[in-house]
Amino acid sequence: MKTRTVILSLLTLLATTCAVAGSPDKFTDWVVECKKPTACEAKTLRQGDTTDGYPTIKITGKKRTHHKLFLSDAKYVDGSKKITVRIDKTPAIDLNPKRDLKRLNRGEYQIANRDLLHELLSRMASGRKLQLFYTNVRGQAREPEYSLMGMGDALRKLGSASRVAGVVVSKKPEKRELQDNDGSRGGKKFRDWQIRCTTDGSCAAATYKSSGEIDGYPSMRVVVDSSRQRQLHIADAQYMNGSKPIWIKVDGEKEIRLLPGRDFVRLSRGEYKISNSRVLARVMSAIQRGRVFQLSYLNVRSQWRKPEYSLLGAAAAMRELGGGAQKIQIVEKPPEVKPRDARKAVVDTRPPPPIRTPTPSPRPSVTQNTQVPEVIQESNRRDSRSWWQRFTSSGKRWSVSCSGPYRCVATAEGTLKGGKKDISIRISGRRGSRRFMLTDAQMLDASKPMRLQIDGALPLHVVPRKDFKQSGRGEIRFVNSRLTETLISKMQRGDEMWVTYTNRQGRSRVVKFSLKGVNASLKKVTR
Incomplete structure (x- = not known):
């Protein structure tokens, strides 16, 4: 009986392996193809009539943390020039050939920068269209577009196909991984704000410039730190001059001036964080009750920029994101006056004053100096307006x-x-x-x-x-x-x-x- 069970299991595994290594599976605009049971890849081609001569977007890896992103069939791409990737209307991401790209062979490049890789995969999971900007070997600019429809199903198929080859996974971790790949929390949208999660599990509520072109303008992000406190980051700010002050204004209120080093610090290239807890509490409170957020700053060319951001959905996105209020909050100092009941109790406990016969006060003469109340003096001063x-x-x-x-x-x-x-x-x-x-x-x-x-x-x-x-x-x-x-x-x-x-x-x-x-x-x- 045991021998029969083992034979049936081997036959089932063999049939599944043949199915995996057979014809590719198509998911809308993405295709999952397995050359070997342990080597599967999800890829998509350029949208348009002609695909010859244009690179292919390829993803490998059985888990989200093991995914790798490649530009294959890129023999006409000039690998010594900068390559730019843009997803939907999000800010463009520049790939430096020496720092961010790794050339594997003739016509294939791998995204070697892990931070940029996680950022790209996160945006691709919730996006619809990817646009690639590069220079070919003849010095001509090329801008092919790729569809991201079906990428989530393709990655789920990619993970399940890799597990067939003997990767032992229990049922509970498999269910949890499917939920992560689905991205039910990552990419959740609240009006003009969106929850974006990276592959390491960190999430942020983000918004972009509300009108016009968004390339070159920073994005606003609210993140939750390790102490469960909300922090405001100015991301995608490569063109902002971080050595100059910036100004923040919500709904036409008084502008808040932030000084570099004292009120905000630089975390990495193109990302800044408001470090002054008192200013942060004031800004976060204004964001949750406001409608329009304006950021004024000097760019690297010493030009003033004043992008505006919509705050519709910011409060709901922050509630979904979690995190508590700030440690330091701006509250008005209550006046040091005893409550009315306590003051009345003090008056009631005092002994009654002695009874004295009132003496008539003399009537002031015309020449006597009478003190004019301060309220009347201020009123006369405002009317005259001659000071x-x-x-x-x-x-x-x-x-x-x-x-x-x-x-x-x-x-x-x-x-x-x-x-x-x-x-x-x-x-x-x-x-x-x-x-x-x-x-x-x-x-x-x-x-x-x-x-x-x-x-x-x-x-x-x-x-x-x-x-x-x-x-x-x-x-x-x-x-x-x-x-x-x-x-x-x-x-x-x-x-x-x-x-x-x-x-x-x-x-x-x-x-x-x-x-x-x-x-x-x-x-x-x-x-």
Whole structure:
């Protein structure tokens, strides 16, 4: 009886092995082919009429942690040039030929960088289309596209085919592996946010730039660390200048300035983490209740970038991701006042005051100095609006003068190289309708263009008539409202500004303005 059972088992194994090594199995746009019982591979070809001359995407390995990614049939690919991979609308991933690729033979390359391999496989598991950018041996650019439909079924078949060859796996681990390959948790979407999991089991809630092109712009990720605390990472930020401050704003609220080293640190190439726990708690709280997230930063070319990210679905994605609140939370300090009941109890326990006969107070005479309540003084002060409020720092001065209700002007004086005073800046009006003027500009030639530069960034070139015009004796008014709002917004985040203009003698002059105190001045102007 035992001999018969062994013979039946061997016949079953032989039949299964023949089936495995036979014709390939097709899963939508992917094919699983086994040359040997222990050597199976899942691959897909270029989408289109012609596949000759274009590489094939190939995956081998029986488990997710053992998967390997290859570019096969790539004899026309120039292996000395950079290769770029893009999946759906996610940011592109660059493969360096010396660091990330390994050439096995003529026409086959393997992704050798494990971090990039896990990132690619994770995106491919939840994607629909893969686009490859490379240069062929003739120096021509090629952009073939590959379909990812059926990749999950192909990988499951790949794992089961490898187990037939004698890999002993119990039923419970097999069920768990199928669930992992299915990616039921990885790739789960919540409006504009998505849960993405890597092969090592770590997951993150991620979102990308909400509109326009997303290549070159960072992505926002919320991860859970080992202490089960949520952390905010700025990923895919290879083009962000990490040595400069960045600004975060949610739903038009006050911008949060983050300084490198103090508020955020660099984890790896193109990834940064908010390290200041107090700032992190404030940002995470704003993300969960907000709708639009704006990130302002300088790229590696010293250009300002302000991508916006949608926060719809962020709260649900974080709940799915797990993790608790931050260790340090921003809470308002309660006033040190006893409760009403306790105060009443104290009053009730006191002994009654002695009864005294009231003495009539003398009526104040006309010449007697009576104290005016502070509330009335503040009201009279606001009505008059004739006082000066100055904001000084390191000898640099911005001043605010008001001649009436809603008639306030912020002023700053510029200096030349030798410290001599020159033109001045005047800013008035509320946000959205602000007016920017240059005063004391009698020597300025209004028919020539000017250049404005803030903190070494790319200068703004303004031309007469289109951007500014002369409105009075010694006054230059900026008429381009969009340029005005952009300039004031940059001034609020900067430290110094240089204005280069041409005087009436045809000579160029450079005037320096300090921007310390401009934020406080504009708050008083728009109050």
